[in-house]
Structures are given as C-alpha cells and as structure tokens.
Amino acid sequence: WTLHVDGSSNSKDGGAGIILEGPNQVALEQSLKFGFKVTNNQAEYEALLAGLRLARDLGAQRVSCNSDSKLMVEQLSGTYQAKDTMLQRYFHTASRQISSFDEFTVLSHCVLLDLILQRIHHKTRAARAERPSWTIIQETLHSPSLDLQLLISGVIYPLPFYLLKKNGC
Numbered sequence: 001w002t003l004h005v006d007g008s009s010n011s012k013d014g015g016a017g018i019i020l021e022g023p024n025q026v027a028l029e030q031s032l033k034f035g036f037k038v039t040n041n042q043a044e045y046e047a048l049l050a051g052l053r054l055a056r057d058l059g060a061q062r063v064s065c066n067s068d069s070k071l072m073v074e075q076l077s078g079t080y081q082a083k084d085t086m087l088q089r090y091f092h093t094a095s096r097q098i099s100s101f102d103e104f105t106v107l108s109h110c111v112l113l114d115l116i117l118q119r120i121h122h123k124t125r126a127a128r129a130e131r132p133s134w135t136i137i138q139e140t141l142h143s144p145s146l147d148l149q150l151l152i153s154g155v156i157y158p159l160p161f162y163l164l165k166k167n168g169c
Helices: 040-057 070-076 085-098 111-130 159-166
Strands: 002-009 014-021 027-034 062-067 103-106 134-141 149-152 155-158
Touching (some): 014 040, 040 062, 040 070
Parallel strands (some): 002 062, 062 103
Antiparallel strands (some): 002 014, 014 027
16 A cells, blocks of 8 residues: 655644555545644644554555655654654654554655655546546544643653553552
C-alpha cells in the first residue's frame, strides 16, 4: 500500500489530504478539515494518523508513506527528536500506530515530493474514471487524534497505565 499525506494550517483553519493506493486498483482519497487550532506540523501528523487508520481499517500490512514534512519524516526516522510537548504526543501516537504494521517506510523529504503530490492531485479526476474502486471521504475532526496521555517529569504515560500506577497496581 502507498500512502500520500499532506497537512497545512493558517491563522483561520487547517486541513489535510490523504491518498491511499492499494492492490487491485483500490484507491481512497480523504479530505480532512480541522475544527480546532493546529500548527502546520500538527496538521502533517493529523494527516499521517488519518492515513494510518485508513490503511489499518483496510487490512494493509505493508505501507510506504510519502510526506512533504521534513520535520515529521526525520522524527519518525529517528534523526530528529520531538521537543515540543504536543509534537511528542503526536510522535508517540503515530509510532504506536506504525508498530501495528508488518512493514512501514516513510520517504525522506525532498523538493520533488511536492511536485509528485501535486501531480497526484491533478491526476485524481482522471484516475477516478479509470479506477472503479476510487472512494472519496470527507471528514471534519473536532479534536486532535491523540491517545490520552499524561506527561509526568518528562515521561509520557498512556493515561490508563498512569491510573493503574497511581492506584498501586
């Protein structure tokens, strides 16, 4: 399966686009609108998380992801660390979702990737006519796609684990 993700934001709103291509000419396009404030980096992670959910729901085991977010790609590959608390939460949520796949690769950011994503979007109309199983999903997210977590002394705990630890279990 091949996943293409792109997210963006401005002072008024944000959104993301996801294209998931699979075997037998299966293709899904998802358009997300955010009903909450996000930064560009958070929008990129939201796009990735939505794409990972789609891939998992369709039974994908091997996923190759394309993103134009250098920061997110480098964080996921271990080259950069997530220093911002919110980006740490996104990173850990994405890492947990990624671990559910047998194989996951993310393409390094490159200048040509923007052109590739634009080309894919321009070919979308033609591809819809050629692919009988092209599906378009539009969704508004009203809150971040983050696992419930608690940050204690620099350590991020999934919330259920923290509650067990707090209660002496």
